[in-house]
Amino acid sequence: MEGVGDAVEILPVEEAVALDGVTELEEGSRDSTDELRHYQSSDFASLRDEIHKEITSRDVLLRKLEESVTRLSEDIAPLKDYVTAKMQQEAHSASSQSSGSPEGGANQDGDQETEEERNNRAQNRCVDVMMSLTEIRENNEEKTKIVRGFYEKIYKASPLTSLMLTFLERNRGVKVLIDCDSSNISNLVKRLVNLDGEKRNGTEFLTFADIFECRVYLGGVSGVINVNIRGHYKKENFDPEVSLAQSLAQIVMYLIFKNRGCPYACDDEMYEKLYEKIVLETSQKKDSVTMDGCVHHALSMKTPLAREVSLISVVPGMLVKYGSKEGMSKLLEQVPLLTFFFIHHVIPKMRS
Known part of the structure; x- marks a missing residue:
């Protein structure tokens, strides 16, 4: 992710995926996630199945994608309102339960402690492994603590x-x-070729994922950067852990799909066309939606x-x-179809 001149930002979702004891979830978030998955999965699965049945014709496939994406887009607004209301309801319910009888509260607290x-x-365990895979320039105890904090924030x-x-x-x-x-990453790598195929200096990047070498370079100092939005530059905070999360996500896409960092396999025409349609629709909306x-x-x-690899992260x-x-x-609100694609297509591959 480039950082000087173009000023790059690199950035984050929520949703619910059960991780078999790997992840800590608030009850409200977990329940709302289940609801989100329940209410949305049928639409997304229907879209996927319809595309699969029609895949014999490229023209028919593209037409079906357009119709399905349009229909799915129209369903987003009420779904978002439902999820928000469900989160508030579950949060209130959890709060009421925690203030219940002393005996019941004691047992619940004990269970929560164990969890x-x-x-x-x-x-x-996960952060320890990530630290073992990380090399910190001119390392010391303070820097080790900072970098460990990056991984902990991403995990949580x-x-x-x-x-x-x-x-x-x-x-x-x-x-x-x-x-x-x-x-920036100039002390880690002097020259590199970005996703657009351009040779650039390390001073121009806040972070960079060398996908084919499975290496991530990160400038670990936070600050303020200029982000080009609709032809105007806007100052935004730069958080290294956000950039790190995006670069790691690009590596994960490569390790899963083996397709230059794209979030679909080389021979998966159905998901390739679906994702291309999502990228196109998101691009068309960016000038009219904040x-x-x-x-x-x-x-x-x-x-x-470059757009496909960058957008999924x-x-x-x-x-x-x-x-x-x-x-x-x-x-x-901003990229609903991209979010559902990540949840229903990328996450199952990541878990398996």
């Missing part, structure tokens, strides 16, 4: 982001290089490949940037 201990062990941000780190923990196919003394800087950055890339980026609930809310 918290299990979750902490899973988190610490959302079930989706903790699953992403857990995937990397098990796969161990990535190398992360971090410079805690700079906001979107986060990370979305604008992803869509500002010059080549279709917006989901974990915004979840880390805003947290689980707010991040998911913004994702559903």
Whole structure:
């Protein structure tokens, strides 16, 4: 993700995916996630099945995609309202239960402590592995603590982001290089070729995922950057952990799908066309709908490949940037189809 001149942002969702003891979830978030998955999965699955049946003809496939995406888009607004209301309802219910009888509260607290201990062990194990895969420039105790904090924030941000780190923990196919003394990566790599195929200096990047080498470079100093939104530059805070989450997401896409970082397999025409349609629709909306800087950055890339690889990483980026609930809310509002694609297509592959 480039950082000087173009000023790149790199960024995050929420949603619910059960992680078999790997992730800590608030009850309200878990229940609302289940509801979201229940209410949306049928539409998304229907879309996928319809496309599969019609795949014999490219023209028919594209027409079906357009019709299905349009129909799905129209369903987003009421779904978002429902999820928001459900979250508030579950939060209130959880609060009422915790203030109930002393005896019941004591038992519940004990159960929560045990669950918290299990979750902490899973988190610490995952972060320990990620630290073993990380090289910190001119390392010392303070820098180690800072970098560990990056991984902890990514892990805690959302079930989706903790699953992403857990995937990397098990796969161990990535190398992360971090410079805690700079906001760019020039001390880690002098020259590189970006996703658009352009040769650039390391000073122009806040972070960069070398997909084919499975290496991530990160400038670990936070600060303020200029983000180009609709031809105007807007100042936004730069958080290294957000950039790191997005770069790691690109590596995960490559490790799963083996397709240059795209979130679908080389021979999967159905999901390739679906994702292309989602990228196109998101690009068409960006000038009329208020979107986060990370979305604008992803869509500002010059080549279709660069836009596809960059846009999918917006989901974990915004979840880390805003947290689980707010991040998911913004994702559903700004890029709903991208969010559902991540949840219903990418997440199952990541879990398996």
